[in-house]
Amino acid sequence: MAEMILGRKMRSGIISLLLPIMICLWGCGQEKQQAVSGSVQPYETEEGEDVIAGESNDEGEDRMTLAEAAENLLALEEEEIQVQDLTVRPKVKGIFVTGPMAGTSNMENLIALVDETELNAIVLDVKNDEGRITYDMQIPTVLEIGAGIRYIQDMESLIAECKEKDIYLIARIVTFKDPFLAEAKPQWCIHNADGSIFRDKDGLAWINPYDREVWEYLLDIAQESLRMGFDEVQFDYIRFSTDSGMKDVDFGQEAAEKDREEIITEFVKYVSEKVHEAGGAISADVYGMVIDSRTDQQIVGQNYIEMSRYLDYISPMVYPSHYGPYNYNIPVPDAEPYRLVLTALQSSRKVLAGISEETVSGNMEPEYTVEEIAALSPMEGISVQVRPWLQDFTATWVQGHISYGPEEIRAQIQAVYDAGYEEWILWNAANRYTEEGLLREEEKE
Numbered sequence: 001m002a003e004m005i006l007g008r009k010m011r012s013g014i015i016s017l018l019l020p021i022m023i024c025l026w027g028c029g030q031e032k033q034q035a036v037s038g039s040v041q042p043y044e045t046e047e048g049e050d051v052i053a054g055e056s057n058d059e060g061e062d063r064m065t066l067a068e069a070a071e072n073l074l075a076l077e078e079e080e081i082q083v084q085d086l087t088v089r090p091k092v093k094g095i096f097v098t099g100p101m102a103g104t105s106n107m108e109n110l111i112a113l114v115d116e117t118e119l120n121a122i123v124l125d126v127k128n129d130e131g132r133i134t135y136d137m138q139i140p141t142v143l144e145i146g147a148g149i150r151y152i153q154d155m156e157s158l159i160a161e162c163k164e165k166d167i168y169l170i171a172r173i174v175t176f177k178d179p180f181l182a183e184a185k186p187q188w189c190i191h192n193a194d195g196s197i198f199r200d201k202d203g204l205a206w207i208n209p210y211d212r213e214v215w216e217y218l219l220d221i222a223q224e225s226l227r228m229g230f231d232e233v234q235f236d237y238i239r240f241s242t243d244s245g246m247k248d249v250d251f252g253q254e255a256a257e258k259d260r261e262e263i264i265t266e267f268v269k270y271v272s273e274k275v276h277e278a279g280g281a282i283s284a285d286v287y288g289m290v291i292d293s294r295t296d297q298q299i300v301g302q303n304y305i306e307m308s309r310y311l312d313y314i315s316p317m318v319y320p321s322h323y324g325p326y327n328y329n330i331p332v333p334d335a336e337p338y339r340l341v342l343t344a345l346q347s348s349r350k351v352l353a354g355i356s357e358e359t360v361s362g363n364m365e366p367e368y369t370v371e372e373i374a375a376l377s378p379m380e381g382i383s384v385q386v387r388p389w390l391q392d393f394t395a396t397w398v399q400g401h402i403s404y405g406p407e408e409i410r411a412q413i414q415a416v417y418d419a420g421y422e423e424w425i426l427w428n429a430a431n432r433y434t435e436e437g438l439l440r441e442e443e444k445e
Contacts, residue, residue: 089231089281090168092313092387094121094425099134099151101431102158110431114167117438121168123234123425126225127218128172131180139220145184159229170232170283171225175218177237179204188214190241193250200243209240209263209301210254219271223278232281234315235271238264239287239300260301265310272310283313285389288323291316292347304351308384315425318344318388320412321395332400338411341390345419346370348386352378374420387423388416392433409437 097110102124114122125134133148135155142148152158162169182189182197182205189205190198197205207214222233240246240260258266268284275282289296290304297303308314320340323333328347333340350368353376368376378384390412394404402408409426416424426433 090120092121092168092170092423092425093119094123094168094170095119095392095431095433096123096172096425096427097125097431098429099125099128099132099149102134103151103153106431107158110433111162111165111167113433113435113438115165116441117435118441118443119438120166121170121425122162123170123172124230126171126230127174127178127221129174129177129237131174131178131182133221137221137224139224141217141220145181147180147184155228163229168232169230170234171222171230172234172236173218173221173225174236175238176207176209176214176240177204178207181214181217182207190249190251192245192248198241198245198249200241200245206241208251209260209267210251210258215267215270219274222271222275222280222282226275226278226280230280232283232313233275234283234285234313235268236285238268238284239302240264242299259298261297261303261306264301265303265306268307269310272312281312283315283387284311285315285317288316288318288344288388289327291344292351304348305379305382308352308378308382311384313385313387313423315387315389316344316348317427319391319395319427321391321393321398321401332398334395334398334401337391337404337408338415341388341412341415342370342419345386345388345416345421346373349373349376349420352376352382352384352386354379370418374418376420385423386421387425388421389425389427390416392426392428392437393430404434406434406437409434413437 095110095114097107101107101110110122113119126137127133127147131147133142134150135152136148136150159169186197186205188207188211190208192198199205218235222235225233254263272282284307286302286304286307287296287300290300290302292304304314304316318341320337321334323330323340323344325331325333327333328340328343330336330340330343350373355376390409391404392409395401413424416422
């Protein structure tokens with residue numbers, strides 16, 4: 001992971017293969033270097049051209065020396081790494097879009113919203129909360145169980161349209177909450193100690209994070225999304241259910257050796273490596289509370305620090321409405337969006353810098369100024385970018401809530417910047433976003 005995304009084909013492997021051949025030819029003192037095209041298969045550059053190191057023309061002119069060939073290969077490797085470096089990716093300012101919405105004419109309005117404002121990215125449901133694939137994905141398990149629902153009739157055209165407008169595309173993949181897969185393949189879901197299928201309070205079955213076949217299914221979907229043209233894959237519900245009935249479940253033998261945090265972190269590490277090999281970026285959504293609460297980390301299996309070691313982006317859901325009374329000493333967090341988001345993300349800064357892994361009752365004493373916290377750097381080995389989810393909806397179910405409009409949206413965005421972060425995504429389940437809370441294209445710095 002770290003600072004760069006690796007290309008689809010590792011040039012270091014090509015170099016290690018070609019250099020011994022060239023050394024042998026050079027060391028034998030041959031007057032005319034033989035073309036190596038018969039010894040080594042050509043590989044494709046990003047432009048799709050075949051490249052064969054050391055190949056000469058019919059007249060034997062312009063042949064490379066060993067040093068030149070090696071230098072050229074190393075230069076090509078370095079060039080590709082730089083092209084794929086995460087620093088070239090945009091600072092995401094995005095919105096979430098469901099499959100059903102993307103399949104209607106209203107998608108054009110959302111694309112226009114992104115095109116005409118400070119927004120530059122869309123997080124699009126590929127595998128939704130029900131476990132359904134939102135377009136006709138042609139991979140074996142999806143076809144076997146009939147998971148595709150084709151909300152989006154022509155995904156290729158939709159991706160092409162977004163790319164024409166330089167919109168960064170993120171494929172949202174819901175992981176272990178998958179009631180459709182659980183019913184289709186009950187051997188992959190969580191079971192109670194008596195062997196029956198575990199169901200949460202809503203009657204939904206969950207997938208077992210300890211099952212490696214599940215990992216491969218999720219990875220297949222991620223890799224196919226990248227092949228289709230998505231720039232990044234984002235795993236959501238990358239956790240265990242919080243239902244009280246979880247105390248009676250049987251996760252299998254491996255659960256006796258690895259706790260929830262360990263297996264989720266292992267999953268993150270595995271899929272991150274594979275996504276990077278496929279040339280994509282990877283992110284994951286986590287509860288905002290797991291930033292600095294060991295109790296919450298243990299319940300859901302999301303260890304904020306350990307997950308951050310392997311991800312390119314981590315997205316804590318710091319929706320003010322999701323925090324209870326007096327979290328961070330705020331009587332009604334939903335009523336103070338700037339203060340809640342700022343404090344939560346300041347906690348993220350401290351935690352990733354190794355200053356504090358836990359706070360008492362979610363409270364952290366102000367030992368640093370706002371500027372000092374914003375300048376904190378992550379610990380060695382952590383290069384993750386923090387990209388929080390922000391609230392663009394009114395939480396009518398929260399006692400003491402306020403209506404969220406342009407000012408509340410802008411307040412949260414400003415809190416992100418004041419915490420020293422640069423990226424954010426807005427969530428509205430109905431995909432109705434507050435345009436007045438966004439800067440117009442001409443207002444962007």
